[in-house]
Amino acid sequence: MEDGHRWQEAAFNSNPLTNFTSNLFFAATTLTSIGYGIDAPESLVGRVFCLVYLFFGIPLYLITIADMAKFCTELMNRTYTEIIKYKYRVKRRYKRWKSGRIRRESMKVGQVIIAGGEDEVAEFLWTHLEHAQFVEVPFLLVIGILLLYIGLSSWIISWVENWNMTDGFYFVMMSVLTIGFGDLVPRNEIFAVPILFIILAGLVLTTTCVDVVGAYYIDRLHFFGRRLDDDPLSWLKEVQQRRIEAMKKEAMRKLFETVTALHHIRLTAFKQLTQNYDDHLRSKAPDPPRHLVASHATADSVMLRWSAPIYVDEGKRYWYTITYKPRTPQRRNNVVAVDFINKDRYLVTGLKSFTLYEFSVYVTTRYGQSVPIKVQEYTEPCTVPQSVRIDAISDETATISWRAPKMNNGPESYIIQFVQEPAPQFVYWNKYRVGSSTRFTLTDLHADTRYIICVTAEHNHGLAAMSKSMRFRTKKWWGDEDSTCLRIPGTSHRLSIASAISTLTALR
Known part of the structure; x- marks a missing residue:
């Protein structure tokens, strides 16, 4: 077969x-x-x-x-x-x-x-x-x-x-x-x-x-043995549900556009009214102060200096108002106001250490306040030397003084670190240990040269943070000094009387 x-x-x-x-x-x-x-x-x-x-x-x-x-x-x-x-x-x-009907149905x-x-x-x-x-x-x-x-x-x-x-x-x-x-x-x-x-x-x-x-x-x-939905129009309901959701979104979008347009109209009218009122007040508001400078920052204080306004209709009948607040990432920062200041300087105290503050100064009259001028300044950390300043400068020397830190960690000694500008890496800076003295004179400097200097406190826990850096330029020659200069025996160096007194006081 x-x-x-x-x-x-x-x-x-x-x-x-x-x-x-x-x-x-x-x-x-x-x-x-x-x-x-x-x-x-x-x-x-x-x-x-x-x-x-x-x-x-x-x-x-x-x-x-x-x-x-x-x-x-x-x-x-x-x-x-x-x-x-x-x-x-x-x-x-x-x-x-x-049924005996002759008329057809509409379907x-x-x-x-x-x-x-x-x-x-x-x-x-x-x-x-x-x-x-x-x-x-x-x-x-x-x-x-x-x-x-x-x-x-x-x-x-x-x-x-x-x-x-x-x-x-x-x-x-x-x-x-x-x-x-x-x-x-x-x-x-x-x-x-x-x-x-x-x-x-x-x-x-x-x-x-x-x-x-x-x-x-x-x-x-695929789903054999499972419970199945016997509704053959389930896909139609899903499609229609998506269409209804899309219609809702479109309606909400149009409603949002309408509300936004109405709000914009009202906001524009309010801004116009506010601007007219501000223009009216600005026409009588005094001129702001000038040349606001923040200096001599310590761990808890900052010195503010400014110049008087150019012209004020009220003559001398005005005063200054200072407001300040910390510039931190916090949402709410309390604003502190100091009013009725009659001088062109003010020492703001009671500040937090190592914090950035924003200071605003206004001129206030009976018609209102002027536009503020603002400045920002950091307060120093409480563990570093405070108020570092240059007391005297010659062509070869510079005298530096400072104050002790606000918060001591035990017996402290100080280290002065300086270098010519532009500054190299920190490991190449010149260092002098000056003990517990808060005043020191640097010698053997170059004439007409820019330097940068800072002071560090050393205690039994090691080195603290450095103070704020100071920049200065030496004199071109010894004759630029207002005082008389002395010649050091056996050398070609000249030293001013003020620098010599400062040096002797530091060594004593």
Whole structure:
């Protein structure tokens, strides 16, 4: 039986190069990846040609069969929809005939939508939701069509090849599923081409059924055994819910734009009114003070100096007002005001150490206050020498003095560090240990040279933070000093009397 069912090469494939039917059958079964194995290229040229042919042919075959399956899917859906529409017409006419009504209903039968749409279909369904019918091709109908085709094809092939029904069904299934064992192949050369078209049609129908089943039932197969939502219009509700949320957002945006426009109109009017009032007051407000300078900063105080305003209508009948606050990242900083100041300087005390403050000075009259002038200054840390200053400068010397830190950590000694500008790295600075003295004179300096200097306190815990740096320039020559200079015996250096007294006092 097996030998009788095999391919008879002498009858069907005796001359492959001249037999068009056998070549067509070989090319088609190779392209569809069935490959019965009854024939194969033997030469190198034939094998290379088959590889190139399959490399380009299989993608084109897959695209073509997918398009044909899509067309068959749409045809199947449309046919099933037309059947439902015809069924609805017959049922409606029967009900109208039975009830005796002649007037037609307002609903159109054509408004039956196939499932699978997006926003446009959702918009239509939401508008005609009461009269819409959700259509999906039944799974059993799809399988039934496929089995019917396989059964009909099996009967035709078994009749043509003189096989029994079982062999015909086996051959069709192996061909449609692209397995192709090769134990059963067509022998009738006359009907080889019709059998080939039956196989290709079976491949298209199988792909169509897979497409239909995957489109409508893949979720049910994936969630098999779980609780499923039987509402077929759940996707429509989700789309409509998204549209409602988008409409809400658009409405809120327009409401916000309206409120913002009204607020802008009111704010513009309020600003205009405030500006007119400020212009009225500014026309009578006094001029602000000038040249505000913050100096002599210590750990808890800062000295402010300024100049009187150029012109005030009230003459001498005005006073100064000082406000200050710390410039910290805190949201709320308390502003302290000091009023009724009659001098052009003021020592602000009670400040926090190592904090940046902003000082504002106003001129106040009976008509109001002037525009403030502002300055910012840091207070020094409480553990560093305070109020470092230059007492005397000559062409070769400079006398520096300072005060002890506000908070001592034990017995302290001081170190003076200085260098010429531009300053190099800190490790290259010159250092002098001056003990517990708070005054020292630097000697052997270069004339007409800029220096930078600072003082550090040293205690039993190590070095504290450095004081504020001071910058100064030495005199060009000793004659620039207002006082008389002395010549140090045995050297070419000259020292002013004030510097000599300062040096002797420090050494004592």
